[in-house]
Amino acid sequence: MNLNTYRISPVAHCSLLTIEEICKERIQLYSIFEQAKILELEEGTEPWSNFIISNIKHLKLNTYHTLLGYKLHQGFLKSKRIDNTAHWIVGLSYCRTKELQKLFVNWELQWFHLLYINTKKSDRQMFLLKNNLMCKELEYLERISFSDEIINGTEVTKSDYHSTVFYKTKYYEIPEIVAGRKAFLKGGVAVFSENYYICFIKNKLRHEFMMHLNFQNKVYPHLNDRYKYLVHCIPQYIPVLNFGSELDSLSLDNIDLFADHHFPLCMRNLHKTLRTNHHLKYDGRMQLGVFLFWLGLSFEDAMEFWKNEFVKKMPEDLFNRKHAYLFKHQYGLVGRKSSYPPSSCSNILLYTPLPNQHHGCPFKHWSKTTLLKTIDKEVPCLKDIEDLVDQRQFQKACTTYFCRSKNVAHLSVENDVIKSPNQYVHESFLVRDILETIFDDDI
DSSP states (O other), X not given: OOOOOXXXXXXXXXXXXXXXXXXXXXXXXXXXXXXXXXXXXXXXXHHHHHHHHHHHHHTTOXXXXXXXXXXXXXXXHXXXXXXXXXXXXXXXXXXXXXXXXXXXXXXXXXXXXXXXXXXXXXXXXXXXXXXXXXXXXXXXXXXXXXXXXXXXXXXXXXXXHTTOOEEEEEGGGOHHHHHTTOSEEETTEEEEEXXXXXXXXXXXXXXXXXXXXXXXXXXXXXXXXHHHHHXXXXXXXXXXXXXXXXXXXXXXTTHXXXXXXXXXXXXXXXXHHHHHHSOOOHHHHHHHHHHHHHTTOOHHHHHHHHHHHHTTTSOHHHHHHHTHHHHHHHTTSSTTOOOOOOOOHHHHXXXXXXXXXXXXXXXXXXXXXXXXXXXXXTOSOOHHHXXXXXXXXXXXXXXXXXXXXXXXXXXXXXXXXXOSHHHHHHHHHXXXXXXXXXXXXXX
């Protein structure tokens, strides 16, 4: 069976080089999960699953490709051992801070989720029973007594009620479902539909994986030099948007070049306005600042970037008193001390910019004359983009603009539209890498 709770630590003897390769392969798997997050693919959905599996194949991560198969075949048991070894050894690298622990557990749970939805139902049941991950099914009399409350609380329609299996557990074992108001609560017990059973399992495993990491954190100082050397050789993956295999990190030296070649129109406009006016109002600072954070601009560079512009119109002490706090907040250094999620196109479209504000979506918030004049130099034949704007299909208009300006037929995710400024940058670097490969081949 391909599913694993990693309750048994690895015992196989491997060379340092072999273990290092195993861990690097695991890190590549994590990077695929982050790419799916950037593209706003919802975990557990078919597009999410297809995207990750196709990238596993593309990167030739044979261990994980093998484990995603339904049948036991040659190499399966070896892949199981590698999977178990990778979980524990990579965990040693991520056990030392709460932030790293959270990243590690989220990635490991995504890997479990992917395996779970690609496993036969009979095998799932066997796995859950064997590993004590079963949840009590709602009894018949309870279904009858609380049918209306359950339908209202779990978002299950009356027509689907009788064909849906319901489970019950303590409310604190499914916090996401309770918080999302997708469970019926009574006396501390939460009733939820079978569609959310994976959430119950993942919360159980989250607790176990955190216990693994806490144990490893205590053990780490007592490791011998051989294993400490190994752990330091594992390249930690910290998710920032460094797109493209040869992409340099975003910095003050190259930010203008990035903006000209890879920023979407909304962010390019904010960047240009800041450079010209040396100021942006609050919403503009938020839209551009969070975008730059998720592109990997360091806090030090970000503060210097904003300060250099703002002090051209105000004293430095005024900037420090009035504006510096916001940028510290964006980087999770003050306030709630957590980073903002990357902005999506759907959120940006909700803005209603006032006069002298420059945030929002150009395809929605600019006049048609201004928009067409701006993109006319980059994109031939504007008629289809104009039609999409008239039809209020703003994301499709932006996607068409991207494809025309980059001279490509479609995105890497076919039959889709750009869903966030970060995806736009991601797609732009994919195009750049493809063109560089073609150019190198021609030489």
